Each structure stands twice: as structure tokens, then as C-alpha cells.
Amino acid sequence: MARRRGPPWRAVLSRAAWLVLLAVLPWWLGLPWLLALAASVVLLQHRLADRHAALIRRGMRWGLPGVLFALQRAWGGDAFALGAALLGALAGYTLLAGLEAWLDRGVRRAPPAAPSAEWPELAMAPIGPPAEIIELQPVQWLAAAGELPDPLGGHVVYRTGCYRFAAGNRIDDVGPQAAFSPCGRWFAARLRRDRGVLLWDRRRERQHWLHGWQLVGWHREQPWLARREGDMPLALSAVLGEDDVDGA
Incomplete structure (x- = not known):
């Protein structure tokens, strides 16, 4: 029996709730959670089901902004803290992209489909086996x-x-x-x-x-x-x- 999927807005609300939770908590509580998620997806990559691995990856993507917001709030919320948070976001998402690329290194992707020929090419294409010019040697009676x-x-x-x-x-x-x-x-x-x-x-x-x-x-x-x-x-x-x- 096929598993029913919930409406899209429910998935967005759950991710937003996770982001808000990490933003409200102190950064020294949210950061270990992100590190634990990263460690689990690396150490258990061959044991996790595809659905669970995808859920953990989404948790890291949406949780990183919450931890950075909590960090800049702890630093006073001024311009310096905001700039540091933006630099942290750049570095964090770069590391996250590299981690996901490393995890997907063994995934075989389907080759792109060859472009279909246009109708003028199909009209001019030869039909049937290639023609052969036969030159007979005359009979010497x-x-x-x-x-x-x-x-x-x-x-x-x-x-x-x-x-x-x-x-x-x-x-x-x-x-x-x-x-x-x-x-x-x-x-x-x-x-x-x-x-x-x-x-x-x-x-x-x-x-x-x-x-x-x-x-x-x-x-x-x-x-x-x-x-x-x-x-x-x-x-x-x-x-x-x-x-x-x-x-x-």
C-alpha cells in the first residue's frame, strides 16, 4: 500500500519550527545538535534509509540559520555580530555543500537524454541499408x-x-x-x-x-x-x- 504524503505546507511548517527552535535556544545548545546530525549522517550513511538520510540533511540546512541567529544574538546583535553571522552562514553552507557532495560520491546519475532529431534531419536521413554500386565483370565466353x-x-x-x-x-x-x-x-x-x-x-x-x-x-x-x-x-x-x- 502506498504511503500517503502530507500537504506541502505541513513540511514547510515543520522545518520553520525547527529553525525557530534553534534560534530561540542558546547557541551552545543548538550547535551540538547540528554537529550530532552531521556525525550521524557521516557515520551511519550506509545504515540509514534514504528517507531518514534526507530528513537529517534538511535538518542541517534549516537548522544552520537558527544556530547562527542565536550566535549573533549572544554577541549583542550589533553590526559586528550580524557580519560574523553572515560569514558563518557562508562558511557553514560551503561546508554543508561539500559534505553532501562527498556523501553523494557513489550515486550513479542517469545520463542526459540525447537530443531528438528535428524533422528536417529525419526527412533527409537515409532509409534502409546503405546502397551498393555493383559493377559486373563481363563474361568471357x-x-x-x-x-x-x-x-x-x-x-x-x-x-x-x-x-x-x-x-x-x-x-x-x-x-x-x-x-x-x-x-x-x-x-x-x-x-x-x-x-x-x-x-x-x-x-x-x-x-x-x-x-x-x-x-x-x-x-x-x-x-x-x-x-x-x-x-x-x-x-x-x-x-x-x-x-x-x-x-x-
């Missing part, structure tokens, strides 16, 4: 007239629609035009009657028979294809996710 040099070593022999590689791999039912990716990972061959393209990932040993697609270039050792000349090229991953692929 080779006419398979007997043998083709293999970028990974050896030669590829072509005989009537069949490619034979030095490692023993064989690809059938393709046309006489073939190409390799810049580093040799991919082997591409046009299908007969130019009905599509075969792509062979030699690293993963996977073949993709893509009917109705044309190989238009390479980017980062990956093939990019288009349906017809002039269309926007697509990466192989996009093509495999949108079209039927016959795996061989």
Missing part, C-alpha cells in the same frame, strides 16, 4: 574447339555436347560455348539452342540448370543473370528463390 584452359589447372576437353575435366568430372547435353568465373570457382556453359545456362559451383559440387536465363556477369565471384538482354541482372540466390531449377 570461349568457343570449345577441342580443349579449354582451366583456371584451376589442366584442360577441359569438349566432344559433341560433353565437357570432360582433368579431375574426371563430366557435363553432358550443353552447347560449345563455355566460361569460367574470374577465379575459376564457377563453370558456365550455354545450353543447346541457347535455351538457358548451366552453372557449376566447383567448390560445393552443385550444378544449376537455369532454363530461360542468360549469364550477364560476375560480382565477387558470384554469377548474375537476366531473363533477356537489357533486363536488370539478379544474383543467383535471387534467381534460385524465384524460379524452378533442375538439379543435375
Whole structure:
């Protein structure tokens, strides 16, 4: 159950009553009370509840003027006594501020909130991932007239629609035009009657028979294809996710 707080004027009256009490009492009675409050908040800082510690601090802030008033009254209440009381107030509140700063040295304060961007900045801010300019390396088609040099070593022999590689791999039912990716990972061959393209990932040993697609270039050792000349090229991953692929 939440604790009900009294009206603000009640708290002000209690603090004013404390100030008046110390002002009426002799200074040699009020000063020990202030020193006792300061000693308790220093020695018991880890045992006191936050509410009690705050109450003691308010008692020191409001009690100091009362003790100084009692002190200047004891000194005769003349101009010298008033000046001494004002100097005492300056020194006392300086010490009190230093004491509270020392007590709050381990308190973590929330960092200030970052200023929110204005609407022109939000309107001009980029949306989505950063754009990337893709420059495709053109495909170097080779006419398979007997043998083709293999970028990974050896030669590829072509005989009537069949490619034979030095490692023993064989690809059938393709046309006489073939190409390799810049580093040799991919082997591409046009299908007969130019009905599509075969792509062979030699690293993963996977073949993709893509009917109705044309190989238009390479980017980062990956093939990019288009349906017809002039269309926007697509990466192989996009093509495999949108079209039927016959795996061989």
C-alpha cells in the first residue's frame, strides 16, 4: 500500500519550527545538535534509509540559520555580530555543500537524454541499408574447339555436347560455348539452342540448370543473370528463390 504524503505546507511548517527552535535556544545548545546530525549522517550513511538520510540533511540546512541567529544574538546583535553571522552562514553552507557532495560520491546519475532529431534531419536521413554500386565483370565466353584452359589447372576437353575435366568430372547435353568465373570457382556453359545456362559451383559440387536465363556477369565471384538482354541482372540466390531449377 502506498504511503500517503502530507500537504506541502505541513513540511514547510515543520522545518520553520525547527529553525525557530534553534534560534530561540542558546547557541551552545543548538550547535551540538547540528554537529550530532552531521556525525550521524557521516557515520551511519550506509545504515540509514534514504528517507531518514534526507530528513537529517534538511535538518542541517534549516537548522544552520537558527544556530547562527542565536550566535549573533549572544554577541549583542550589533553590526559586528550580524557580519560574523553572515560569514558563518557562508562558511557553514560551503561546508554543508561539500559534505553532501562527498556523501553523494557513489550515486550513479542517469545520463542526459540525447537530443531528438528535428524533422528536417529525419526527412533527409537515409532509409534502409546503405546502397551498393555493383559493377559486373563481363563474361568471357570461349568457343570449345577441342580443349579449354582451366583456371584451376589442366584442360577441359569438349566432344559433341560433353565437357570432360582433368579431375574426371563430366557435363553432358550443353552447347560449345563455355566460361569460367574470374577465379575459376564457377563453370558456365550455354545450353543447346541457347535455351538457358548451366552453372557449376566447383567448390560445393552443385550444378544449376537455369532454363530461360542468360549469364550477364560476375560480382565477387558470384554469377548474375537476366531473363533477356537489357533486363536488370539478379544474383543467383535471387534467381534460385524465384524460379524452378533442375538439379543435375
